[in-house]
Amino acid sequence: MSALVTPATILPNRPSLTGRLSDFLWKHPHVLLAILLGPPVLWLGIIYLGSLFALLLQSFFSIDDFSGLINYEFTFATYMQLLSDANFDIIVRTVTMAAVVTIFSALIAFPIAYYAARYAKGKWKAVFYLGIMLPLWSSYLVKIYAWKLILAKEGILTWAFTKLHLLWLLDGWLSLPIIGGNSLSVSYTGTFLVFVYVWMPFMILPIQAALERVPGNLIEASSDLGGTPQQTFRHVLFPLALPGIVAGSIFTFSLTLGDYIIPQIVGSSRLFIGQAVYAQQGTAGNIPLAAAFTVVPIVIMGLYLWMAKRMGAFDAL
Amino acid sequence: MRSDRSASAPLGLKIAAIGGLAFLHIPILLIFLYAFTTEEKSYQFPPPGLTLQWFAVTWNRPDVWAALTLSVKVATIATAIALVLGTLCAAAVSQTRFFGRETISLLVILPIALPGIITGIALRSAFSFADIPFSFWTIVLGHATFCIVVVYNNAVARFRRVSGSLIEASMDLGADGFQTFRHIILPNIGTALLAGGMLAFALSFDEVIVTTFTGGQQSTLPIWMLEELIRPRQRPVTNVVAMVVMLVTFLPILAAYYLTRDGDQIAGAGK
Amino acid sequence: MTAAVLFENVSRHFGAVKAVDAVDLEIAAGEFFAMLGPSGSGKTTCLRLMAGFEQPTGGHIEIFGETAEGVPPYRRSVNTVFQDYALFPHLSILDNVAYGLMVKGIGKEERRKAAEDALAMVKLPGYGQRRPGQLSGGQRQRVALARALVNKPKVLLLDEPLGALDLKLREQMQEELKTLQKSLGITFVFVTHDQGEALSMADRIAVFNDGKIQQLGTPEDIYKRPQTRFVADFVGSSNVLSSATCARLGVPAKAASLRPEAIAIGTSWAEQLSLPGTVTARSFLGATNRVSVDCSGEKIIVASPAAMPVPDIGAEVQLAFSRNDLHLMEEA
Ligand SMILES: Nc1ncnc2c1ncn2[C@@H]1O[C@H](COP(=O)(O)OP(=O)(O)OP(=O)(O)O)[C@@H](O)[C@H]1O
Ligand SMILES: [Mg+2]
Numbered sequence: 001m002s003a004l005v006t007p008a009t010i011l012p013n014r015p016s017l018t019g020r021l022s023d024f025l026w027k028h029p030h031v032l033l034a035i036l037l038g039p040p041v042l043w044l045g046i047i048y049l050g051s052l053f054a055l056l057l058q059s060f061f062s063i064d065d066f067s068g069l070i071n072y073e074f075t076f077a078t079y080m081q082l083l084s085d086a087n088f089d090i091i092v093r094t095v096t097m098a099a100v101v102t103i104f105s106a107l108i109a110f111p112i113a114y115y116a117a118r119y120a121k122g123k124w125k126a127v128f129y130l131g132i133m134l135p136l137w138s139s140y141l142v143k144i145y146a147w148k149l150i151l152a153k154e155g156i157l158t159w160a161f162t163k164l165h166l167l168w169l170l171d172g173w174l175s176l177p178i179i180g181g182n183s184l185s186v187s188y189t190g191t192f193l194v195f196v197y198v199w200m201p202f203m204i205l206p207i208q209a210a211l212e213r214v215p216g217n218l219i220e221a222s223s224d225l226g227g228t229p230q231q232t233f234r235h236v237l238f239p240l241a242l243p244g245i246v247a248g249s250i251f252t253f254s255l256t257l258g259d260y261i262i263p264q265i266v267g268s269s270r271l272f273i274g275q276a277v278y279a280q281q282g283t284a285g286n287i288p289l290a291a292a293f294t295v296v297p298i299v300i301m302g303l304y305l306w307m308a309k310r311m312g313a314f315d316a317l
Numbered sequence: 318m319r320s321d322r323s324a325s326a327p328l329g330l331k332i333a334a335i336g337g338l339a340f341l342h343i344p345i346l347l348i349f350l351y352a353f354t355t356e357e358k359s360y361q362f363p364p365p366g367l368t369l370q371w372f373a374v375t376w377n378r379p380d381v382w383a384a385l386t387l388s389v390k391v392a393t394i395a396t397a398i399a400l401v402l403g404t405l406c407a408a409a410v411s412q413t414r415f416f417g418r419e420t421i422s423l424l425v426i427l428p429i430a431l432p433g434i435i436t437g438i439a440l441r442s443a444f445s446f447a448d449i450p451f452s453f454w455t456i457v458l459g460h461a462t463f464c465i466v467v468v469y470n471n472a473v474a475r476f477r478r479v480s481g482s483l484i485e486a487s488m489d490l491g492a493d494g495f496q497t498f499r500h501i502i503l504p505n506i507g508t509a510l511l512a513g514g515m516l517a518f519a520l521s522f523d524e525v526i527v528t529t530f531t532g533g534q535q536s537t538l539p540i541w542m543l544e545e546l547i548r549p550r551q552r553p554v555t556n557v558v559a560m561v562v563m564l565v566t567f568l569p570i571l572a573a574y575y576l577t578r579d580g581d582q583i584a585g586a587g588k
Numbered sequence: 589m590t591a592a593v594l595f596e597n598v599s600r601h602f603g604a605v606k607a608v609d610a611v612d613l614e615i616a617a618g619e620f621f622a623m624l625g626p627s628g629s630g631k632t633t634c635l636r637l638m639a640g641f642e643q644p645t646g647g648h649i650e651i652f653g654e655t656a657e658g659v660p661p662y663r664r665s666v667n668t669v670f671q672d673y674a675l676f677p678h679l680s681i682l683d684n685v686a687y688g689l690m691v692k693g694i695g696k697e698e699r700r701k702a703a704e705d706a707l708a709m710v711k712l713p714g715y716g717q718r719r720p721g722q723l724s725g726g727q728r729q730r731v732a733l734a735r736a737l738v739n740k741p742k743v744l745l746l747d748e749p750l751g752a753l754d755l756k757l758r759e760q761m762q763e764e765l766k767t768l769q770k771s772l773g774i775t776f777v778f779v780t781h782d783q784g785e786a787l788s789m790a791d792r793i794a795v796f797n798d799g800k801i802q803q804l805g806t807p808e809d810i811y812k813r814p815q816t817r818f819v820a821d822f823v824g825s826s827n828v829l830s831s832a833t834c835a836r837l838g839v840p841a842k843a844a845s846l847r848p849e850a851i852a853i854g855t856s857w858a859e860q861l862s863l864p865g866t867v868t869a870r871s872f873l874g875a876t877n878r879v880s881v882d883c884s885g886e887k888i889i890v891a892s893p894a895a896m897p898v899p900d901i902g903a904e905v906q907l908a909f910s911r912n913d914l915h916l917m918e919e920a
Contacts, residue, residue, distance in 0.1 A: 009652040011663040022493035026660040036409035040402040051443035111333035119326040135341040141542045142559045146344035152360035258432015486674035488661040490688035
């Protein structure tokens with residue numbers, strides 16, 4: 001055998017700082033994990049969860065009616081207040097609106113998602129994708145502003161109805177109880193339209209994702225077996241798209257529940273949950289009641305998510 | 318996709334799909350139209366005339382400039398923080414098998430999954446409880462918290478692609494942890510991070526609800542818009558600002574789309 | 589001479605799973621060593637212990653006489669050709685091959701030249717500017733080989749490197765790998781679950797099952813003299829005779845292996861052993877006829893040369909074989 005010094009098989013420690021640190025972290029992967037996880041977990045845990053917890057805690061305090069100061073004693077009184085007629089109305093109104101918005105969002109979103117998933121190809125696929133993403137991501141306030149322009153008495157909607165000689169239809173609609181009002185921009189109809197517009201894009205993507213997983217030949221098989229388009233839709237397409245719809249509805253429902261800006265700008269003076277929270281913590285200075293109000297959407301969404309999970313909606317996210 | 322399926326959609330579906338897209342886009346187009354209207358006092362349609370004068374007027378408005386500058390500053394710093402925290406979190410979750418990853422994902426998503434008003438009011442009462450005065454930094458703090466998820470979602474998808482054998486191959490060839498990060502991990506997740514950063518910027522630039530609660534006297538551009546929406550003072554200026562905001566948020570979204578086009582889609586549902 | 593790789597009672601347990609269990613192993617320098625075994629038998633884990641991606645939960649590992657436990661992969665002069673090749677998708681082929689030299693701080697010109705030489709060695713000259721995505725599976729495999737060899741490793745680990753290739757390319761690469769190994773003199777440790785590949789390429793083979801080495805020996809040893817029923821079953825289509833049958837034949841009462849081509853039908857000489865049986869099936873395989881014979885409940889396969897007459901199904905026959913071809917085994 002040759003007497004030449006062959007290079008070592010095990011190379012020595014690298015003397016540089018990074019070399020030594022690298023060795024150390026390799027030997028102690030838990031330290032590495034702690035370094036990676038530490039900052040985000042501390043940030044979210046302390047700043048976010050801490051605040052959230054403190055807020056929930058406050059809902060168990062009450063406000064002293066005379067001094068207006070917070071009475072730091074554990075009580076359910078604030079929650080009882082939630083159930084008073086006026087407050088309960090607010091909750092029912094908000095949940096109803098969220099449900100209706102969700103249903104209509106699904107109706108409008110489905111054809112878009114279906115077309116994008118099944119028929120759009122190549123360049124059109126990209127067009128559809130951006131056509132959904134741009135409105136989804138574009139400025140929330142500007143979108144609301146656009147509807148203020150549309151719904152205004154002198155705006156495009158009135159103009160269009162006039163041109164079509166259908167103004168009587170609009171007036172008839174506005175004269176209906178509850179959903180009508182002085183003008184669209186101060187009616188529930190207006191609030192509803194803006195809600196649907198702003199949150200509907202969140203419904204499209206999950207439905208599209210669910211539909212893209214349906215094999216094309218399943219639909220053909222159904223029509224081959226003599227299914228009419230309606231039957232194919234009812235028995236094949238809809239059940240398969242349902243997890244996507246439920247996933248999308250999580251967004252539309254939750255976002256509508258918590259919003260306070262849309263009903264403030266377009267709508268009647270009757271409050272939604274978000275507005276109630278805002279008013280309670282701001283002008284009324286009743287932080288405990290505001291905190292108790294925030295628990296309502298959390299509980300409703302908790303129940304909703306639990307049901308959605310049982311329907312397998314999370315696979316479509 | 319099967320090739321023998323009839324390529325064209327039923328007419329009804331086509332109309333519904335295109336109608337739906339039109340419903341999404343016409344209001345946005347209107348914003349562009351109204352920026353040029355000569356009408357000052359109302360939202361009259363069709364505009365009686367078109368003019369460029371409002372751009373000049375807006376240009377000379379110091380309050381708009383102040384709000385814009387503040388928004389850009391907040392979004393930049395919040396994005397930087399979110400980039401660091403989101404990337405660290407994504408790295409931890411995808412590079413190591415450890416038990417709590419579901420919990421971590423939930424923790425990251427929570428600030429955006431819960432209605433903004435809850436995040437906002439929680440932070441507000443925590444700040445006042447801790448005697449922290451509202452400032453530029455309290456806005457940044459709130460924004461960074463809900464921007465983490467966008468970066469995290471984008472990074473996690475890409476980390477999954479680099480994980481495992483590429484990293485082992487690099488170490489096998491003699492690269493230590495830092496060299497592997499610099500030469501293998503970073504180039505592979507770079508565009509995803511850039512896309513995540515763009516989206517985080519767009520998200521922060523547009524945020525209004527949390528800002529209302531954490532902003533005190535300062536007003537970002539969305540807060541300025543909100544005041545105009547509630548109490549319109551000068552409609553033409555608002556029209557122009559609305560159009561500019563629209564454009565400013567479009568650009569990062571388009572950029573993010575092109576950065577992540579091949580491979581994973583941008584995590585749009587994360588908003 | 590020090591062993592290239594030495595395992596002393598090495599274990600790697602994942603909770604209750606004993607991926608590698610008390611393995612002793614000594615691989616000589618310059619050897620072409622194959623690890624053969626069914627899926628999940630611990631071959632990859634053994635390789636990862638050598639590369640440094642796993643740490644043993646017990647025992648001791650040496651590489652060329654130096655202790656390897658606790659040494660990270662990047663400080664071992666051991667390189668791996670990964671099963672999925674693991675080429676870096678964002679780097680050109682040349683940069684992929686030069687990667688190991690780059691992180692060691694070798695100058696640009698020098699490493700470019702070394703990388704080009706390595707590419708020429710694996711018969712891919714001029715492919716340097718392409719991306720991994722633009723190569724075929726076989727070409728990627730060669731790049732992975734070049735990327736490892738350019739570092740002049742003391743030991744090269746290959747984890748089923750030919751698994752993804754078609755049969756023809758596979759046979760060609762087997763030959764090239766063998767030639768390359770002989771000319772470079774590097775120790776190769778080669779994982780496969782294809783016994784033909786192991787038998788034709790390796791100097792020595794370790795047969796794994798359930799995290800343990802069942803038998804370690806030359807290809808001839810393994811093929812002709814399997815020591816356990818598992819090896820006999822896994823390596824070739826050897827017949828395994830039960831201890832009762834052996835007792836009837838007058839040899840020690842142990843299970844024994846008997847290769848099909850060592851058996852003749854019908855003729856028996858004095859010095860031979862013989863077993864009566866009934867033909868149950870037969871099939872023509874080109875050079876041989878494969879005949880299944882039932883010998884009082886024991887199924888025995890005979891590979892009979894095509895020139896010999898084949899008995900009909902149901903025929904009573906005598907099977908004859910030499911005592912030397914009967915290999916007694918330790919029952920596992
Ligand atoms: N990281 C791990 N965690 C838990 N169990 C593992 C891990 N790695 C391997 N195992 C288990 O160890 C056993 C041996 O695995 P190994 O990959 O070494 O098998 P193998 O012989 O290479 O199989 P194959 O031919 O399929 O590649 C298997 O049962 C496997 O499930
Ligand atoms: Mg393996």
